[in-house]
Amino acid sequence: MNGPSRLSRSMLVLSGALLIIWLILPLVPMLIWSFAHGWRFPDLLPQQWSLQAWDYALSDRSGTLESLGVTILIAALATLLSILVGVPAGRALGLYKFRGKGLIELMILAPVIVPGIAVALGLHSVFIQLGLTNTLAGVVLVHLVPTLPYMTLVMAGIFANYDPAHESQARSLGANAVQTFWHVTLPAIMPGIIVGGLFAFLVSWSQYILTLLIGGGRVITLPLLLFSFASAGRNDITGAIGIIYILPGILILLFTARHLSGSNGAVGGFGRI
Amino acid sequence: MTRVLLSELTKTYPGTAAPALDRLTLDVPSGELIALLGPSGCGKTTTMKMIAGLLEPTSGDITFDGRSILWEKPENRGVVMVFQNYLLFPYMSVADNVGFGLRMRKVPKDQIAARVTEMLALVKLPDLGRRRPSELSGGQQQRVALARALIVQPKVLLLDEPLSNLDAHLRIEMRDLIRGIQKDLGITTIFVTHDHEEAVVLADRVALILNGQLRQYEVPDAFYRRPADAEVAAFFGGKNVLPGVSAHGTFDGPLGRLTLPDGARPGPGLLTFRPESVRIGPAPVNALKARVSERLYLGSRTRLRLTVGETVVDAVLSPDLVEGIRPGDEITINLPPGSLWIMAGTR
Numbered sequence: 001m002n003g004p005s006r007l008s009r010s011m012l013v014l015s016g017a018l019l020i021i022w023l024i025l026p027l028v029p030m031l032i033w034s035f036a037h038g039w040r041f042p043d044l045l046p047q048q049w050s051l052q053a054w055d056y057a058l059s060d061r062s063g064t065l066e067s068l069g070v071t072i073l074i075a076a077l078a079t080l081l082s083i084l085v086g087v088p089a090g091r092a093l094g095l096y097k098f099r100g101k102g103l104i105e106l107m108i109l110a111p112v113i114v115p116g117i118a119v120a121l122g123l124h125s126v127f128i129q130l131g132l133t134n135t136l137a138g139v140v141l142v143h144l145v146p147t148l149p150y151m152t153l154v155m156a157g158i159f160a161n162y163d164p165a166h167e168s169q170a171r172s173l174g175a176n177a178v179q180t181f182w183h184v185t186l187p188a189i190m191p192g193i194i195v196g197g198l199f200a201f202l203v204s205w206s207q208y209i210l211t212l213l214i215g216g217g218r219v220i221t222l223p224l225l226l227f228s229f230a231s232a233g234r235n236d237i238t239g240a241i242g243i244i245y246i247l248p249g250i251l252i253l254l255f256t257a258r259h260l261s262g263s264n265g266a267v268g269g270f271g272r273i
Numbered sequence: 274m275t276r277v278l279l280s281e282l283t284k285t286y287p288g289t290a291a292p293a294l295d296r297l298t299l300d301v302p303s304g305e306l307i308a309l310l311g312p313s314g315c316g317k318t319t320t321m322k323m324i325a326g327l328l329e330p331t332s333g334d335i336t337f338d339g340r341s342i343l344w345e346k347p348e349n350r351g352v353v354m355v356f357q358n359y360l361l362f363p364y365m366s367v368a369d370n371v372g373f374g375l376r377m378r379k380v381p382k383d384q385i386a387a388r389v390t391e392m393l394a395l396v397k398l399p400d401l402g403r404r405r406p407s408e409l410s411g412g413q414q415q416r417v418a419l420a421r422a423l424i425v426q427p428k429v430l431l432l433d434e435p436l437s438n439l440d441a442h443l444r445i446e447m448r449d450l451i452r453g454i455q456k457d458l459g460i461t462t463i464f465v466t467h468d469h470e471e472a473v474v475l476a477d478r479v480a481l482i483l484n485g486q487l488r489q490y491e492v493p494d495a496f497y498r499r500p501a502d503a504e505v506a507a508f509f510g511g512k513n514v515l516p517g518v519s520a521h522g523t524f525d526g527p528l529g530r531l532t533l534p535d536g537a538r539p540g541p542g543l544l545t546f547r548p549e550s551v552r553i554g555p556a557p558v559n560a561l562k563a564r565v566s567e568r569l570y571l572g573s574r575t576r577l578r579l580t581v582g583e584t585v586v587d588a589v590l591s592p593d594l595v596e597g598i599r600p601g602d603e604i605t606i607n608l609p610p611g612s613l614w615i616m617a618g619t620r
Contacts, residue, residue, distance in 0.1 A: 170362075174377045
C-alpha cells in the first residue's frame with residue numbers, strides 16, 4: 001500500500017488546522033485582554049498596552065497565587081484518593097465476575113450522567129452534619145464524585161487486559177505480597193494510573209459548582225476567583241488569571257501525551273464499559 | 274532432595290457438587306520426575322496449584338520430607354511453578370526475568386548477575402539477557418521461564434504442560450533439556466499434561482488421573498502392557514479390549530481359547546494386548562486365522578485392521594513385515610502369551 005492519497009492528506013492537514021484554530025482561537029482574545037489598557041468595541045486591537053493586569057494578578061492583593069496553591073493541593077489530593085479507591089475498584093470490575101456487577105458499573109457511571117449539582121445538593125446537608133462544609137477536606141471529598149468514575153473506568157479497562165497469573169508466578173518465585181504488587185502489578189497498570197490520574201486531576205481542576213457549594217466561599221480555587229473577576233467585568237485581570245489557570249493543564253498534557261496515544265491500551269480500554 | 278507426599282488431597286470448588294480432585298494420594302520419591310496425566314478438567318492443574326500454595330485444598334495434606342507445608346505461604350514453600358504460557362514479565366529484560374527470584378530474596382547484584390549468566394547457559398540461551406521477552410520465540414521463552422524457576426534452587430519444580438506449546442522437533446530438544454537438567458540437579462519435579470505421549474517420554478513415573486481420581490501410578494511402560502482397566506487402556510490408545518473368562522491359564526472369549534501368561538487374573542475379565550504385540554505367522558499357541566479388512570500406512574509403521582470371525586483386531590507392524598499383504602487377504606497371526614493382559618471389568 002502507498003501512503004494516504006494526496007487528497008486525503010490535504011483533508012487531514014485541513015481538519016487538523018481547523019481543530020487547532022477551534023481550540024486555540026478563543027484563547028487569543030484572553031491573551032490580548034491580559035495586556036490591554038482599555039479595549040473598546042469597534043477596535044481590532046487595544047489602544048494601549050500595559051502590564052497592570054499581570055502585576056495585579058501576580059500580587060498578594062488578588063490572591064491568585066494562594067488560590068493556585070489551593071487548587072493544586074485539592075486536585076492532587078483528589079487524584080491521590082481517586083487512585084487509592086479506583087485501582088482496587090477497577091480491578092474488581094475488570095477481573096472478576098460477581099452478582100450485581102452490572103448495577104455497580106451503572107452506579108459508578110451515574111455521577112457522569114447525573115448533573116453534579118443534584119448530587120452536591122444532597123451531599124451538602126450530609127456534609128453540614130459531618131462538619132465538612134467550608135473545609136478543604138470537604139471540597140476534596142466532593143471532588144471525588146466526578147473524578148472517581150473516570151479513574152475506575154480507566155482501571156477497569158486496564159485490568160480487563162491484565163493476566164493476574166503473573167502475580168501467582170511472582171509469589172511462586174519467592175516474592176511476598178508487597179513485592180509482588182510493587183514489581184509485577186504496578187508496572188503493568190502504570191499507564192492506566194497515569195491516564196486515569198490525569199483525567200482525575202483535570203476534572204478536579206475545573207470544578208466550579210461543587211467547590212462553591214461545599215467550600216461555601218471559604219475555599220477559593222482558581223475557577224472561583226476567575227468567575228468573581230469575570231462577573232465584576234475586569235476582563236484584563238480575568239485574562240491574566242485565565243492564562244495562569246489553563247497553563248497546568250496544557251503542561252500536564254504535553255508531558256503525558258505519549259500515554260494518551262491511540263496505541264496505548266489504557267485509553268483503548270476506556271470505551272469498554 | 275525432597276520427597277513429596279500428597280495424602281487424601283481433595284478439592285471441591287464452591288458451588289459444585291463433585292470434587293475437582295477426589296482423595297488423591299501420591300508418593301513422589303525424592304529426585305524423580307513424575308507426570309500427572311489426565312484429560313483437561315481432571316484436576317491435575319488444581320493439584321499443582323495446591324502444591325504451589327496458590328489454591329487451598331478442601332481436605333487432605335501435602336508434606337515435603339514428612340513435614341506439612343499447607344500453612345506455608347507460596348513464597349516460603351520452596352516450590353516454583355512454571356506455567357504453560359510461561360508468564361514472563363513483559364516489561365523486564367530476559368536477564369531481569371531470570372534474576373527476579375534472587376532480587377526478591379535481596380541477593381547482592383553482582384551475585385545475581387553471575388547466577389543469571391550461569392542459568393542462561395544451562396538452558397542454552399547465552400547472550401540473550403538483554404532482549405525483551407516479546408522478542409523471543411515460544412521455545413526460547415519457555416527456557417527463560419525454566420531458568421527463572423531453577424535460579425532459586427527450588428526443592429520442588431512444577432511444570433504445567435511443558436511440551437504442549439512446542440512443535441515436534443522442539444519438543445524432543447526441550448524434553449532432553451528438561452530431563453538432563455532435572456537429573457543433574459536432582460530436583461523433585463512434577464509436571465502435568467493431557468498428552469500421554471508427552472507423559473511417557475519425559476517422566477520416570479506416570480500418575481493417571483481420570484474424573485478427579487488416581488487410576489494408575491507406575492512406570493510409563495506399565496500403561497501399555499498392564500493397564501488397570503478399560504478406561505486406562507483407552508486413554509493410552511489401546512483398541513483391543515475383549516470380554517471373556519480367565520481360568521487355569523487360559524482365556525475364553527470372542528477369539529476362542531487363548532493361552533495366558535503365568536499369574537493372570539482369574540475370573541471374568543477383559544483381555545487386552547497392544548496392537549504392536551500382534552505377530553504375523555503360525556505359532557504353537559494363540560495362532561489365529563484373520564482377514565485383512567483395512568491397511569493404513571503410518572510412515573515408520575503400518576496399521577492393519579483384521580477380523581477374526583466377527584471380532585475386530587488392531588495390529589501395528591513394521592512395514593517390511595506386511596509387504597504384499599492386501600485388504601481381503603487371509604493371514605495367520607499369533608498373540609504371544611506374554612503380551613496378553615487381563616483387566617478387571619466385564620464391559
